[in-house]
Amino acid sequence: xxxxxxxxxxxxxxxVEVVYGSAIHVLRGVSxxxxxxxxxxxxxxxxxxxxxxxxxxxGLLRFHRGSITKGSVEFQGDGIDSLDAAAIVRxxxxxxxxxxxxxxxxxxxxxxxxxxxxRRDRAGVKASSEQVLELFPVLAQRRRSTAGYLSGxxxxxxxxxxxxxxxxxxxxxxxxSLGLAPLIVQxxxxxxxxINRTGTDVLLVEQNATMALSIAHHGYVxxxxxxxxxxxxxxxxxxxxxxxxxxxxxxxxxRSFRDLKTYRRxxxxxx
Amino acid sequence: MTKFLSLLGDGLALGAVYALVALGFVVIYRAxxxxxxxxxxxxxxxxxxxxxxEHTWGLGFWVSVVFAMACCAAIGAAFxxxxxxxxxxxxIFAIILITIGLFLLVEPVTTTVWHNPPGGxxxxxxLHTVKLGDVRLLQVNxxxxxxxxxxxxxxxxxxxxxxxGLAMRATAVDQEAALAQGxxxxxxxxxxxxxxxxxxxxxxxMLAGGAGPAPGLSVSLSLIALRAFPAIILGGLDSPGGxxxxxxxxxxxxxxxxxxxxxxxxxxxxxxADVVPYVIMFLVLLVRPYGLFGTAxxxxx
Ligand SMILES: Nc1ncnc2c1ncn2[C@@H]1O[C@H](COP(=O)(O)OP(=O)(O)O)[C@@H](O)[C@H]1O
Ligand SMILES: [Mg+2]
Numbered sequence: 001x002x003x004x005x006x007x008x009x010x011x012x013x014x015x016v017e018v019v020y021g022s023a024i025h026v027l028r029g030v031s032x033x034x035x036x037x038x039x040x041x042x043x044x045x046x047x048x049x050x051x052x053x054x055x056x057x058x059g060l061l062r063f064h065r066g067s068i069t070k071g072s073v074e075f076q077g078d079g080i081d082s083l084d085a086a087a088i089v090r091x092x093x094x095x096x097x098x099x100x101x102x103x104x105x106x107x108x109x110x111x112x113x114x115x116x117x118x119r120r121d122r123a124g125v126k127a128s129s130e131q132v133l134e135l136f137p138v139l140a141q142r143r144r145s146t147a148g149y150l151s152g153x154x155x156x157x158x159x160x161x162x163x164x165x166x167x168x169x170x171x172x173x174x175x176x177s178l179g180l181a182p183l184i185v186q187x188x189x190x191x192x193x194x195i196n197r198t199g200t201d202v203l204l205v206e207q208n209a210t211m212a213l214s215i216a217h218h219g220y221v222x223x224x225x226x227x228x229x230x231x232x233x234x235x236x237x238x239x240x241x242x243x244x245x246x247x248x249x250x251x252x253x254x255r256s257f258r259d260l261k262t263y264r265r266x267x268x269x270x271x
Numbered sequence: 272m273t274k275f276l277s278l279l280g281d282g283l284a285l286g287a288v289y290a291l292v293a294l295g296f297v298v299i300y301r302a303x304x305x306x307x308x309x310x311x312x313x314x315x316x317x318x319x320x321x322x323x324x325e326h327t328w329g330l331g332f333w334v335s336v337v338f339a340m341a342c343c344a345a346i347g348a349a350f351x352x353x354x355x356x357x358x359x360x361x362x363i364f365a366i367i368l369i370t371i372g373l374f375l376l377v378e379p380v381t382t383t384v385w386h387n388p389p390g391g392x393x394x395x396x397x398l399h400t401v402k403l404g405d406v407r408l409l410q411v412n413x414x415x416x417x418x419x420x421x422x423x424x425x426x427x428x429x430x431x432x433x434x435x436g437l438a439m440r441a442t443a444v445d446q447e448a449a450l451a452q453g454x455x456x457x458x459x460x461x462x463x464x465x466x467x468x469x470x471x472x473x474x475x476x477m478l479a480g481g482a483g484p485a486p487g488l489s490v491s492l493s494l495i496a497l498r499a500f501p502a503i504i505l506g507g508l509d510s511p512g513g514x515x516x517x518x519x520x521x522x523x524x525x526x527x528x529x530x531x532x533x534x535x536x537x538x539x540x541x542x543x544a545d546v547v548p549y550v551i552m553f554l555v556l557l558v559r560p561y562g563l564f565g566t567a568x569x570x571x572x
Binding site: 058059060063084085086089090094095097101102103104105106110113114115117118162166 | 434437438440441444445446447448449450451452453454455
């Protein structure tokens with residue numbers, strides 16, 4: 001529930017329960033907030049329900065036959081859980097999906113234009129386009145290339161640039177560092193900070209906890225559809241459980257993040 | 272040479288009709304992954320609606336054509352919205368069967384509503400011919416090629432250069448990612464069906480007006496339309512450009528065979544031309560299962 005601050009949170013997820021079909025309960029009462037100006041990290045092992053939570057806020061749940069059975073989602077103070085994805089984008093939430101999901105057969109330019117689909121103000125779109133090309137110079141160099149031929153890092157930048165073309169109030173990113181070289185991950189991290197600095201709030205789902213917590217004002221740990229832990233970014237970064245579980249520090253006799261198997265898998269990924 | 276050129280004219284006209292019908296198939300397939308067997312039905316229905324406008328209501332030819340295009344676009348979009356949308360998540364063959372069902376409905380409905388109209392569609396071209404040198408060409412065939420080029424060109428401009436065209440292409444690549452950009456995939460589905468309906472009318476109207484191996488205005492137009500199917504197999508199910516090229520190739524091949532084979536190779540018989548589209552289709556399927564211009568991984572879906 002509202003933690004301090006008098007201002008309306010940009011995003012407020014309250015006690016949300018989500019099922020796929022009618023049987024698979026994935027979120028079992030999740031609450032989370034993104035405050036204006038904030039970067040919020042959402043951590044969790046594979047299968048914890050992170051992507052499901054993002055679908056819940058972005059209106060893509062229905063595409064997967066999922067539904068919210070309890071709780072509510074508010075964006076800038078308005079309930080959005082009954083809105084479709086297009087309406088939510090128009091209200092100012094853009095998302096970078098897991099796996100980048102650029103339109104591989106379209107050009108870089110066309111991908112960016114698709115990102116601005118929800119907008120009608122030509123002047124505004126042009127301004128966004130200039131900002132995006134400035135923020136991502138690689139895209140400026142390759143505007144006419146077919147997006148599928150870009151490298152993994154470039155595709156991730158394209159996915160981020162495409163989302164920024166919507167001039168969002170809130171940018172939601174699902175594992176942007178996945179499968180990228182450390183140097184590129186650094187770049188992505190800096191870009192997220194820059195995007196946030198220029199007035200876009202960020203909800204960042206990551207497996208790379210070091211990267212995410214190093215820039216997050218607040219972090220949440222999702223475990224089996226429940227928030228197992230939350231706190232300010234630096235505090236979580238220093239937390240011994242998190243260190244042990246996500247950062248590969250310490251022994252495998254994990255205390256609160258059970259399941260050794262998951263732990264080992266986790267360790268392999270962060271390596 | 273004269274015979275060749277005159278056959279080429281006929282073949283291109285028939286090919287333009289195939290191209291229009293094939294484009295309808297492809298547009299729907301790209302957006303929804305449904306192979307719409309009702310496309311031939313829309314061709315027939317469109318032709319009869321033009322007749323309705325002209326003869327029953329006394330509207331002019333062009334007004335009737337626009338009226339029929341609007342009706343078939345609406346029918347296509349409504350069918351998608353009211354029937355197919357409920358079928359999302361059902362096995363694809365069930366959806367295809369429904370389109371076949373719609374196709375089978377067209378014949379009884381048109382016969383009940385219009386019986387067997389004595390006249391055909393009165394086009395501005397009637398059955399006049401023009402002479403280019405020694406070659407005598409039917410005006411209606413020339414008109415078909417020109418009109419086909421205009422309609423297909425308009426489609427490609429829309430597809431390449433407009434916001435909604437971009438949304439159609441994005442949706443074809445990745446529906447969920449399109450949704451995430453704020454594209455209404457439902458609208459794109461409905462629009463695709465509407466476009467297929469509208470272009471089918473142009474094809475049907477030209478056939479009924481005497482282009483190609485004209486049976487006049489009759490429900491058997493749908494059988495001609497079905498030959499657009501080999502055209503999309505040739506061009507690739509998901510390639511609008513392939514649909515056009517496939518349509519022209521099939522049309523010309525069919526007419527050429529009809530023009531030369533009975534005299535040169537009597538053993539094959541006069542009906543061989545009707546089979547040629549399917550022969551080409553099988554040959555292409557053997558060599559390139561995804562068509563000449565299709566995407567190799569199309570079958571993945
Ligand atoms: N479309 C879907 N239908 C049914 N179950 C799903 C679907 N998507 C995800 N799940 C299930 O929901 C759980 C959480 O998945 P997900 O939200 O993708 O987790 P994460 O992003 O944290 O890896 C997993 O057990 C997964 O199998
Ligand atoms: Mg995920």
